[in-house]
Amino acid sequence: MLRLAVPNKGALSEAAQLMLKEAGYRIRSDRRELVITDPLNDCELFFLRPRDIAVYVGEGSLDAGITGRDMLIDSGAPVEEILPLGFGASTFRFAAKPGTAAEVGDLNGLRIATSYAGLLGKYLADQGVDARVIKLDGAVETAIRLGVADAVADVVETGTTLRNMGLEIFGDPIMHSEGVLIQRSGADQGGGLAQLLHRLKGVMVARDYVMMDYDIRAERIEEAIALTPGMEGPTVSPLHREGWVAVRAMVPRKGHQQVMDALWDIGARAILVTDIYAARL
Ligand SMILES: Nc1ncnc2c1ncn2[C@@H]1O[C@H](COP(=O)(O)OP(=O)(O)OP(=O)(O)O)[C@@H](O)[C@H]1O
Numbered sequence: 001m002l003r004l005a006v007p008n009k010g011a012l013s014e015a016a017q018l019m020l021k022e023a024g025y026r027i028r029s030d031r032r033e034l035v036i037t038d039p040l041n042d043c044e045l046f047f048l049r050p051r052d053i054a055v056y057v058g059e060g061s062l063d064a065g066i067t068g069r070d071m072l073i074d075s076g077a078p079v080e081e082i083l084p085l086g087f088g089a090s091t092f093r094f095a096a097k098p099g100t101a102a103e104v105g106d107l108n109g110l111r112i113a114t115s116y117a118g119l120l121g122k123y124l125a126d127q128g129v130d131a132r133v134i135k136l137d138g139a140v141e142t143a144i145r146l147g148v149a150d151a152v153a154d155v156v157e158t159g160t161t162l163r164n165m166g167l168e169i170f171g172d173p174i175m176h177s178e179g180v181l182i183q184r185s186g187a188d189q190g191g192g193l194a195q196l197l198h199r200l201k202g203v204m205v206a207r208d209y210v211m212m213d214y215d216i217r218a219e220r221i222e223e224a225i226a227l228t229p230g231m232e233g234p235t236v237s238p239l240h241r242e243g244w245v246a247v248r249a250m251v252p253r254k255g256h257q258q259v260m261d262a263l264w265d266i267g268a269r270a271i272l273v274t275d276i277y278a279a280r281l
């Protein structure tokens with residue numbers, strides 16, 4: 001049986017559950033359920049704090065989990081990222097009152113508040129910066145206003161929280177994060193985990209691609225294929241119309257309108273785009 005950890009709250013929780021649902025797994029119907037079984041998929045889902053997930057997986061108590069890349073690094077647990085999931089994107093950055101610092105080197109001797117002390121500590125050591133790390137649980141931006149810290153290192157998504165506190169980002173991004181699937185470092189991928197991986201990749205394909213169908217004169221097929229090469233080559237079938245063929249190909253969702261324009265310009269007609277409900281490649 002596959003034992004999987006899922007964030008029970010926070011920025012990654014909804015998106016992680018939606019993705020599992022689209023991959024055909026059972027999800028909980030009540031926020032107070034902490035463990036559910038999914039007999040159809042021979043799987044047990046554990047709803048845990050995202051910060052704790054790398055710890056459980058690193059201890060080997062659970063086979064896999066969904067968490068943030070930043071939390072994985074912060075935990076220092078013996079876990080590895082096996083699949084980036086394309087949601088929950090954020091950057092981890094320094095910020096302070098304007099004029100405090102322009103780059104990471106200016107942090108020598110200053111106090112930096114963060115809830116990611118492990119991640120920050122590693123980064124400062126790598127950069128050879130000697131600063132004092134003040135570990136807080138959350139809302140770290142307030143620490144500057146209250147005189148507890150000179151700078152913060154925190155998750156930034158839109159930057160609204162920082163702006164509201166009159167703080168400015170400085171220095172290079174410490175890291176780019178997103179939701180990731182993790183396993184214990186070097187562990188064997190059993191059948192259940194291999195199936196989960198395969199299905200999650202399918203969900204991402206279904207989200208990132210559309211199916212495009214169109215008709216075109218047979219003599220323009222090479223130009224058309226150059227525009228819609230598909231995954232392993234498009235399907236080309238005869239049309240019940242002399243000199244025409246029907247083409248079906250997967251096309252990246254991003255930019256598909258431009259592809260439709262270009263197809264139209266080379267004479268394609270009846271160009272139809274449909275969502276992909278599920279995929280397994
Ligand atoms: N706008 C956002 N705010 C916070 N975290 C975000 C955001 N967008 C994505 N994330 C990601 O979500 C994860 C943080 O999740 P969460 O907010 O549940 O943690 P937390 O803030 O430590 O928990 P809590 O709010 O319960 O203290 C990180 O991996 C982070 O990169």
Ligand SMILES: O=P(O)(O)OC[C@H]1O[C@H](OP(=O)(O)OP(=O)(O)O)[C@H](O)[C@@H]1O
Nearest residue numbers: 138139140154155156157158159160161
């Ligand atoms: O760039 P933004 O879009 O403003 O998002 C980033 C903010 O969101 C997170 O806080 P969260 O709501 O998780 O509260 P917390 O600090 O108590 O964890 C994070 O710690 C930042 O404060």
Ligand SMILES: [Mg+2]
Nearest residue numbers: 010011138139
């Ligand atoms: Mg939070």
